[in-house]
Amino acid sequence: MEKLMLLGDEAVAKAGMDAGMSGIYAYPGTPSTEIMEYVQNSERASAEGIFCQWSANEKTAMEAALGMSYTGKRAMVCMKHVGLNVAADPFMNSAITGVNGGFLVIVADDPSMHSSQNEQDSRYYGKFAMVPVLEPSNQQESYDMVFYGFELSEKYRIPVMVRLTTRLSHSRSSVKPEASREQKKILLPSDPRQFVLLPAIARNRYKYLLSVQTDLERESEISSSFNKLLDGKDKSVGFIACGLAYNYLMEIMNDHEMDNPVLKISQYPLPSEKIEIITANCNKVVVIEEGYPLVEEMLRGFPVVNEKIEGRLDGTLPRDGELNPDHVAKALGIAVNEGPPVPPVVKNRPPSFCAGCGHIDMFNALIQAMERYGPGRVFSDIGCYTLGALPPYDAINSCVDMGASVTMAKGAADAGLHPSVCVIGDSTFTHSGMTGLLDAVNDISPITVLIGDNCTTGMTGGQESSATGRLEDICIGLGVVPDHIKLINPLKKHHGENVDTIIKELEYKGVSVIIARRECIQVTMRRKKQEKTYGNNRNQPSRKI
Amino acid sequence: MKTDIVIAGVGGQGILSIAACIGMAAIESGLHMKQSEVHGMSQRGGAVQSNLRISDREIASDLIPLGKAKLVLSVEPMESLRYLPWLSENGWLVTNTTPVKNITNYPDTEEIITEIRSLKNHIIVDADKLAREIGSPRSSNMVMLGAATPFINIGYDEIEKAVKRLFSKKGDNIADLNLKALRSGRSSSSSRL
Ligand SMILES: Cc1ncc(C[n+]2csc(CCOP(=O)(O)OP(=O)(O)O)c2C)c(N)n1
8 A cells, every 4th residue: 555654643643544433532732733633634534424523622522532432433532641631530530431442542742842831741641540551653653553552442441542742743754554444333332331430330340440451461561563672782781762762762773783672662551571571681771761751760669779770860861851862872872973053143933923913912902901900910821822921022920721811810819819810712711711710700709801712723723613603602601791791803903992991891890701802813814815716615625714 | 875954944934845845755766754843832933943854774763863964954044053953064054045033132134144154065045035036935945945955865856846746736837936946946056066
């Protein structure tokens, strides 16, 4: 079959369709977004009826995927690492209920925080839930592991996690696809109470999960070929390399003709026999893993000082951040021949608002309205509007997790801060802001909620927003007094009236919502381009409007 | 044979199209290829780069080690300097001169050009001007690709074919303009070698 050039994300998506998945659920988040987008943009998805719509957040996505698995069909749910925090409840519990149709949880971690608030390592969640974790080292493995993962999931009737990292998600290489499988038919679980986690049932289900742990380890040890022990002559040092880190190690070892034992880890639970062999045969072992030192900690045991093990914890490799071939070279004692240094004339170029972005005008109005109250009163959230934290705006004081602006503003208001303001995007609001607003309404906490409604999920590339066309109704439904739901148009020419509206609502001692609505400039430009190509026919391709 | 290329620019300048063309040409030439891209936050006007690795043997790392790039190809002058630590001893830096000044402390362009001139192997192209001259101001990225073709170990014909294939989806006219841009960039740098 023809080789394809695919991003790691795309390889996962293509494999899902080839392996007969019936649905993919996701909420956008870098670096996982392109998985869903690949399916949505494929002609196959609609032809074969593969469900592929964005969910309101990662929790709803995970639960919907679990529901599809319940029917006996194969389902996939995708998210970025912090999305798994939101979906942690269904994730942990799906390990207890188990699954029916193959159920894959694809999580893309972002070491070095290229586009994230932290660099948490999802392998811990896999270990926590006691489910297998597959960690591909390249695009082909990303593809193959989806096939294998579905089978593993169905064999043990438990969820399987596939852990990607930014560098693999967003790196392209050739992938050789397999022949496509048919989707599964509906076949409900044989035990009608499998998914009923009443304590008595849950205890049994948990015992089942515990009972398969040795089998899962055997799978990692012998049944699958993803974990490989390669012998080498030079036993002064051996290497354990996890996932993508294996490539960096190979790059350096090939370039320098090194011949040491290497254990490649791409499947968890860890294969303990292979680990025993390499640690017993080598004078010391360097553990190279992308993310937190999970394997290293396990090998070190307690106390953590262990002369034989090196890695991120003893400074052999950096404690934080994404790895690269140069880190690995240094850890192997190999000199790096760096090119010329970056001259001081080069300045940092942080991301910034697009020219013509409505968020700019929203912030300019807010900044002027807040002048009389002084700084430190604006909680915010995650999205393009977080750039309001940077100069020249310096307009926001927090960005923690999706939805936290509303609830933090509430807490501060409850403490007596007035005005207490939050700035949140439309997609973030329906992801996790709504429930916090309900709290504020119920407690009559005096906050001003400014929703930057650009009618899209901007930061991640302009996916449809669950909020579009619904914000006023949602707020009314949650109990916000209609007189205090204001719509403003964030344009320079409306600056004066927008400032007045904001000031009025800041003075109000109850919950008020101001919706600053203007379509994302990127979406507008994309739409205009499309209209130019296809005319005004709204039924044209790309759902990505 | 191994060619490591860092492609640099500012989010929104179309560096991924450059990478896609080289990548397609590499595959058509039967070579191995890995190409890491930047998606996400930095695409909002931040510094972006793509690591493109081409080889007749299998490639391990998606990232280029420091000091190994045969070519730094930049569509923005200041950005070209950001990746000097990756440039190999005999590597080439090929850059556009038109600055993207979306930061308040953007340095004096002359200072940047002086730094670039101090490098052993460099090609400086006013790609925006060349693109305007051929009547396709938006094709400056293809001008830059053209200017870099002498340093990419792939037959020029294959690169032309890739550009044609990539842009013909948008219409023959667009494909022709981009081919023109490619040729104009190529002749501008070839004449200086
Ligand atoms: C739990 C979680 N899921 C996803 C993300 C990724 N993410 C960051 S910003 C954003 C989009 C926000 O869209 P919106 O609120 O509409 O703001 P905009 O970017 O359009 O201004 C997403 C999906 C995240 N940081 N955390």
